Amino acid sequence: MAVSDLQLPENVVVSRLDALANWCRKNSLWPMPFATACCGIELMATGASKHDLARFGAEVFRFSPRQCDLMIVAGRVVMKMLPVLQRIWQQMHEPKWCISMGACASTGGVFDTYAVVQGIDRFIPVDMYVPGCPPRPEQLIQAIMDLQDKIQREGTITGREFDTAGRQARKRALVEIATPLTIDASRNPNLQRELAAAAESIPART
Amino acid sequence: MPFTPPAVDEVIAALCERHGAMETSVYRGQARIVVPEALSLEALEFLKRSGFDLLVDVTCVDYLDYRGATSRYGLVYLLSNTATNQRLTVRVFVDDPDPTVRSVVSLWEGANWLEREVWDLFGIRFTGHPDLRRLVMPEEFTAHPLRKDYPLQGRGERHNFPVITRDHS
Amino acid sequence: MSIVSPEFDVPTSGPAAGARSEDYLWTLNFGPQHPATHTTLRLVLKLEGERVVDALPEMGYLHSGFEKIGEHLTFNQYVTVTDRMNYISPMANNVAWHHAVEALLGIDLTPRCTYIRTIIAELARISDHLLCNGAVGLDTGAFTFFLYGFYQREVIYDIFETLCGARFTNSYTRVGGVAQDFTPLVIEKIRGFLKTFPKTLDDMERLLTRNRIFVDRTKGVGVLTKEEAVNRSATGPVARASGVTRDLRKDEPYLAYADLDFNVCCATAGDCYARYLVRMQEMRESLKLVRQALENLPAGPVNVGIDQRTALPTKQQVYSTIEGTISHFELSMSNRGFEVPSAESYAAIEAPNGELGFYVVGDGGESAYRARCRPPSVLHFAMFPHLIRGHTLSDVVAVLGSLNIIAAELDR
Numbered sequence: 001m002a003v004s005d006l007q008l009p010e011n012v013v014v015s016r017l018d019a020l021a022n023w024c025r026k027n028s029l030w031p032m033p034f035a036t037a038c039c040g041i042e043l044m045a046t047g048a049s050k051h052d053l054a055r056f057g058a059e060v061f062r063f064s065p066r067q068c069d070l071m072i073v074a075g076r077v078v079m080k081m082l083p084v085l086q087r088i089w090q091q092m093h094e095p096k097w098c099i100s101m102g103a104c105a106s107t108g109g110v111f112d113t114y115a116v117v118q119g120i121d122r123f124i125p126v127d128m129y130v131p132g133c134p135p136r137p138e139q140l141i142q143a144i145m146d147l148q149d150k151i152q153r154e155g156t157i158t159g160r161e162f163d164t165a166g167r168q169a170r171k172r173a174l175v176e177i178a179t180p181l182t183i184d185a186s187r188n189p190n191l192q193r194e195l196a197a198a199a200e201s202i203p204a205r206t
Numbered sequence: 207m208p209f210t211p212p213a214v215d216e217v218i219a220a221l222c223e224r225h226g227a228m229e230t231s232v233y234r235g236q237a238r239i240v241v242p243e244a245l246s247l248e249a250l251e252f253l254k255r256s257g258f259d260l261l262v263d264v265t266c267v268d269y270l271d272y273r274g275a276t277s278r279y280g281l282v283y284l285l286s287n288t289a290t291n292q293r294l295t296v297r298v299f300v301d302d303p304d305p306t307v308r309s310v311v312s313l314w315e316g317a318n319w320l321e322r323e324v325w326d327l328f329g330i331r332f333t334g335h336p337d338l339r340r341l342v343m344p345e346e347f348t349a350h351p352l353r354k355d356y357p358l359q360g361r362g363e364r365h366n367f368p369v370i371t372r373d374h375s
Numbered sequence: 376m377s378i379v380s381p382e383f384d385v386p387t388s389g390p391a392a393g394a395r396s397e398d399y400l401w402t403l404n405f406g407p408q409h410p411a412t413h414t415t416l417r418l419v420l421k422l423e424g425e426r427v428v429d430a431l432p433e434m435g436y437l438h439s440g441f442e443k444i445g446e447h448l449t450f451n452q453y454v455t456v457t458d459r460m461n462y463i464s465p466m467a468n469n470v471a472w473h474h475a476v477e478a479l480l481g482i483d484l485t486p487r488c489t490y491i492r493t494i495i496a497e498l499a500r501i502s503d504h505l506l507c508n509g510a511v512g513l514d515t516g517a518f519t520f521f522l523y524g525f526y527q528r529e530v531i532y533d534i535f536e537t538l539c540g541a542r543f544t545n546s547y548t549r550v551g552g553v554a555q556d557f558t559p560l561v562i563e564k565i566r567g568f569l570k571t572f573p574k575t576l577d578d579m580e581r582l583l584t585r586n587r588i589f590v591d592r593t594k595g596v597g598v599l600t601k602e603e604a605v606n607r608s609a610t611g612p613v614a615r616a617s618g619v620t621r622d623l624r625k626d627e628p629y630l631a632y633a634d635l636d637f638n639v640c641c642a643t644a645g646d647c648y649a650r651y652l653v654r655m656q657e658m659r660e661s662l663k664l665v666r667q668a669l670e671n672l673p674a675g676p677v678n679v680g681i682d683q684r685t686a687l688p689t690k691q692q693v694y695s696t697i698e699g700t701i702s703h704f705e706l707s708m709s710n711r712g713f714e715v716p717s718a719e720s721y722a723a724i725e726a727p728n729g730e731l732g733f734y735v736v737g738d739g740g741e742s743a744y745r746a747r748c749r750p751p752s753v754l755h756f757a758m759f760p761h762l763i764r765g766h767t768l769s770d771v772v773a774v775l776g777s778l779n780i781i782a783a784e785l786d787r
Binding site for chain 3: 037038040041042044048050063075078080086088113114115116133136
Binding site for chain 1: 264279317343344347351357359360361362364365368369370
């Protein structure tokens with residue numbers, strides 16, 4: 001007998017289990033505010049009274065990565081901070097998502113300098129990018145709504161978060177490849193290009 | 207017109223009388239004096255005793271290809287007198303290799319981090335500094351990025367991190 | 376609350392008798408990603424029980440090479456980067472940067488421009504102090520106070536947005552002037568703010584100033600004496616709360632401050648509570664300054680004239696006079712620009728956080744040879760171990776909040 005043949009009372013809805021799980025997840029995002037710079041102030045403004053992120057079920061800012069499932073990276077991430085960012089990302093439990101808020105977090109923004117990482121997506125996975133320097137609170141809210149759509153659409157109930165053994169093995173592999181800060185261009189084509197460019201671009205002033 | 211601070215001729219005259227003639231100049235009302243590196247600590251101590259009690263800033267300029275420059279690094283000590291509002295800029299010039307100058311932490315506690323920053327970004331060693339470590343760059347960093355021969359976009363250090371993908375986390 | 380000396384006794388009995396006192400210490404890492412630091416700074420605290428024996432502050436988690444960028448951007452472009460320096464009061468940074476550039480170039484501003492810059496700098500001071508005191512309140516458990524402050528900051532954001540189109544990365548000033556003149560709508564909005572803000576300020580003071588919990592948590596905590604304040608190069612509200620009467624607005628009057636009537640707010644206690652009170656009082660003085668400046672706002676052009684050849688001429692001048700056309704053409708050409716002397720100069724303003732100055736070295740080119748920023752936050756953060764020794768762990772957030780350390784300005 002198909003589900004559609006059932007005689008159901010009026011207030012009962014039939015759905016798939018993962019659609020229900022995704023619906024729960026998307027409406028109770030707990031953000032982890034990785035706020036480093038100016039965008040952090042707009043992140044605070046988004047949570048504060050005028051814009052009120054609570055309308056989208058995402059007002060529960062938790063500063064412990066263990067309690068969160070949405071990391072909002074607000075502000076530029078520099079060389080000294082990136083290992084911290086990666087560690088916090090790994091401390092978060094699955095399922096987890098990441099919003100890169102602002103031009104600096106997404107691309108380095110105006111800070112194309114020696115210390116600033118040119119986009120966090122080079123080093124951690126990012127789900128949603130918010131342009132702007134800094135983005136207005138409305139833009140961040142839009143990004144959260146888009147992310148909710150994405151969670152509802154893609155979902156993860158059959159996905160990776162239950163594959164504990166496989167995940168643990170991969171984490172061990174990562175610890176092995178993590179090396180101290182010595183330049184090793186062989187792994188990274190970006191780095192090779194930068195090195196070549198840097199060798200030529202020592203500024204000559206007249 | 208911007209405010210012109212009170213003149214500091216008397217203090218400069220007293221300093222020159224004590225330690226020998228030094229090069230002085232005034233630019234738009236801002237007095238500055240060039241102190242030889244060998245006398246820097248004594249001169250600054252004398253200035254502190256003469257009333258310049260506030261060390262506003264310690265910084266450095268790299269004159270690598272600056273027109274007319276004779277030394278490579280020029281340290282800048284900005285002093286201020288909180289009673290009379292006089293200001294004085296003290297310059298100390300040092301050169302490669304191994305640019306070194308004596309620390310003024312014994313005079314002003316506030317110089318501690320300012321000197322660490324100059325060491326970090328310019329590689330000028332301060333002898334007598336209690337804790338001369340890098341201040342803003344990571345400990346493993348090897349260059350001194352505000353030197354003029356260091357490129358703006360770095361030498362690729364900013365890309366040298368392990369990449370975490372969805373599979374890793 | 377009394378300050379406990381950091382030395383403590385070696386136990387004479389029990390299993391730990393005679394042990395070196397350091398054996399009892401434990402180390403707590405605090406930051407760089409921690410809600411109470413508000414920004415990205417790190418502390419390694421050495422604790423004996425709950426008492427802080429020593430603190431090792433560390434910075435650089437937001438070092439983005441601002442000073443290196445200053446050597447590559449032109450004098451007008453770099454103002455966008457100064458916005459991101461102290462992002463609590465960007466307007467004050469804009470004013471400070473172009474104040475220093477104009478000191479190097481020797482430009483006299485028009486009277487209207489000085490008044491406009493005074494108004495925006497004072498509004499920036501109000502918004503900074505609102506957030507700083509709000510954060511102190513937040514960290515000591517007064518959340519409502521923070522929300523009151525943040526609501527008023529939104530009003531100031533709104534004024535700035537009407538003025539230049541951006542909420543808080545304004546980039547409003549230019550060499551020899553500002554980007555746009557005040558419109559009647561802006562003046563109306565500032566008038567509205569002047570009318571409503573005193574009431575909110577009264578409410579905020581009633582909420583916190585005599586609140587028993589707040590007073591207990593801040594009074595006598597983090598005491599900085601006057602001698603130490605000068606020796607450790609403290610400036611701004613931190614120094615004034617310790618009895619240093621230095622205020623560049625009075626001592627080296629720049630912009631329009633010489634014409635306006637205001638008081639320098641000082642306290643002598645030097646603790647967190649005194650710093651809170653100084654900031655609260657300074658907001659009232661800033662309000663007074665804004666009101667006077669708005670009433671006496673001179674008419675006339677806002678940018679310097681064509682003869683100074685630094686600010687872009689108005690559209691009217693470009694289209695109707697030959698001097699205007701030539702000036703606009705020359706300033707827009709990449710290889711012309713304005714003349715910069717091969718000289719060095721330092722000029723500072725009294726920013727909300729303290730003395731914010733720029734040491735600018737010109738080499739005749741269109742960008743600075745060196746653009747050094749004198750950041751008040753670095754010197755305030757450097758004295759943190761001195762302030763916290765002997766206090767308890769919960770006082771760390773009160774002291775950090777009252778110093779108002781902004782990481783982007785701290786690390787640059």
